[in-house]
Amino acid sequence: MQSNLQCKSTTSPLHVGIIMDGNGRWGERRGLTRTEGHRAGVDAVGRVMTAAPGLNIDTLTMFAFSSDNWKRPRPEVDGMMHLIEHYMTMQAQPFADAGIRLTVIGRRDRLPDATVAAIEKIESVTATGTTLNARLAIDFSGRHALLEAAARAFWSGPFTADTLSAALATGSGYRDIDLLIRTSGEQRLSDFLLWESAYAELWFTQTLWPDFTGENLQQAVDAFRNRNRRFGGLPEAAAAVSSQPAHALP
Ligand code: FPP
16 A cells, blocks of 8 residues: 655655544534535635645545434435535536546445436546545445455455455545544544554544634644654664674674
8 A cells, every 4th residue: 555654754755644534513513504514614624635745645535424424314414415515516526627536436326316426426526637536435334344355355366455455445536644633622533544543543522513714724734744654664763773783783
């Protein structure tokens, strides 16, 4: 799997994952419906997509609807599906013009037909975009994705981390997540990209998703740039010392 091995020195483009949390509270605090909170969340999605290429982010995976979100009251689920369908329909041409490639990861067999049609349309219209790989996770469960990929990898040859990783590769721009952001003060993975987040740097903010801006994204990336990613190894200086024979140590 690809990843940015030395965070401080790397100039490689980043894969940023975002768990967009806090839409409901944002709406409720304003005396609005939760669905209106989700609608405001869509504007934040636009701000982040606009800011991402300038921050050397080439892939952005955003959790728009978890497989567990089906448990929510019917009006909220219907509102979210409608919002997703509307968004896909309205954004297809603007994204194509801006060079944004949009793909959707997650199950499609439980989505309304109109939502699936809108997803297929935007994926096809934006397929050649190279400015940003935007991936929306819809009816997505990290555990379910792992189970399905494991079954595919198991039956198609040697079963290794690489073949499992390849079997997980859905949508464009698949690779490990470098930086995982969650808004609204919650600090959990909520069944997002579990395999791909194995060595993700985590960044949390109290900001509710609809208030999230390009500046907030910049803060997260700045924090990431100051982290020392070791992937279970040692920082460079310590690694140089520990690789000397024991008798050479001071
Ligand atoms: C969590 O907030 C957010 C979601 C479950 C969905 C995120 C969806 C969007 C940002 C809108 C859809 C996006 C697109 C691009 C169409 P919550 O409802 O759990 O908020 P709460 O924790 O305050 O209740």
